[in-house]
Amino acid sequence: MDDLDEYPAIAAHWLQVFMDRQLPVAITWNPNGKVRLGLGADPDELEALRADCEVVTQLTPAPDSLAYDWGDRVVEWVMNPLSLPEPLVCFQTLQTTSRGELLRQTAETVASAIAEGQVAARDVAIIGPGLDAIARYTLAEILTRQGLPVASLNDQRPLVNAPVVRALLTLLTFVYPGLGRLADKDAVAEMLVILSQIPQAAELSPWFATIQIDPVRAELLVDHCFVPHLEQPDLLPVERFDRWDRLGYKATEAYNRLLQWIAQQRQQLQQRLMPGVVGCLDRAIQTFYWGGNHLPPDQLTALRELMETTQQYWTV
Known part of the structure; x- marks a missing residue:
């Protein structure tokens, strides 16, 4: 351990x-x-x-690590902020008057170093303990705009913060009884948008071009077709919306596919053919996320963690 x-x-x-x-x-x-x-x-x-235990003491860092070369000096700087540290050639300091400016300069410095050939893009890591969503988005947006792919590694956010995970959890409330209190209007509208995406690489088209049910149509569907219930919430046929023709063909077809999938899972659950929650989530990922292979690395990682967590919880 x-x-x-x-x-x-x-x-x-x-x-x-x-x-x-x-x-x-x-x-x-x-x-x-x-x-x-x-x-x-x-x-x-x-x-x-x-x-x-048999204790093996190894206080000296490995010779090929950053801590071996600079660890003691960096610790001294942190523990004694009033000291005047000796400048190191390998370190470059960015000083700004605002957090937003610091994020912008950090991203631009990375992009400039890659463009000048000082470092390869695959060898760059931005380490930010406790980095919040705004900072992550700012750094990723600036780098992506300059053609540099960004992958979020070792993200410490709860799984429920990922929209792809929230959409699946909301979907389960329509399949399994007794979960209706977890399905509110906003969550259902988000589910309709997320589960209607067309699998496509992010660089080929913007996000809004990959969804078949946009947020406005999702809100209309929720207002007219969502039936909240503590035991078994439901989604009514699209014809219950008097002006359902305003939704358009793509949104209507995506909504009907979702209703058909929910009906199939409910029927199999009643016939005791459902292979458990893990199997239900896997079916949803295969159907609505097309296996997840087209998703960005951070979203794909969130789905894998969800499946692993569900499997372990179900086993216990």
């Missing part, structure tokens, strides 16, 4: 189960870590396992 000092105290109990049975256990511990202290981690409780 890596970085045990960042885990809650309960981790000690199930690690002790393996150790009591003489099973091999490998643990890493950072004496200068404890970054999650106060956020659920209990390093003092976990350090009690040290007495039952």
Whole structure:
């Protein structure tokens, strides 16, 4: 287990189960870590396992790492902000008067270095602990506008923050009974938009050109065809909307396909042919996201994490 000092105290109990049975256990511990202290981690409780372990101390970073060359100096700068650090050739400092300007200069500096051949695009990583959605969007938008693909790695946002995940969770409320309280009008409208996308690479066309039910039509459908219910919410046929002809052919067909899919899943659930929630989610991904292969890396990662989390929860 890596970085045990960042885990809650309960981790000690199930690690002790393996150790009591003489099973091999490998643990890493950072004496200068404890970054999650106060956020659920209990390093003092976990350090009690040290007495039952063979301790191998390795305080010196690996020779080929950044910490080996600059770690001590960077730590000194952070711990003593009043000191005058020696400038390093490998570091470049950006100083701005606003956060927005800092984000813009960061993206432009990266783009300029790539354009001048100083570094390859695949070798660039922007590390921002606690980066919020606005900062992520700003950096990605500036770099993408200059033809540089951006992939979000190790994103620490909750899964429910991803629209592709929220749409699937809302879809489940129409299949399984007892989930109606989770389906509100805004969530259903978002589901209609997200699940109507045509699989297409992002660079081929803008986002609004890939959806068959745009936000305006989605709101109209929700206002006239969505029936909220605590036990089993429902979506009525499009003809319940008096002016359904205003929706257009593409939106009507996409909506009818969604209704047909929901009806099929409900029927299989009643006949006990449904392979569980994991199977239902997989069917939805294959049907509405076409397997997810066309999605951006961050959305594809969110879908994979959703399936893994669902599988583990269902197993327990």
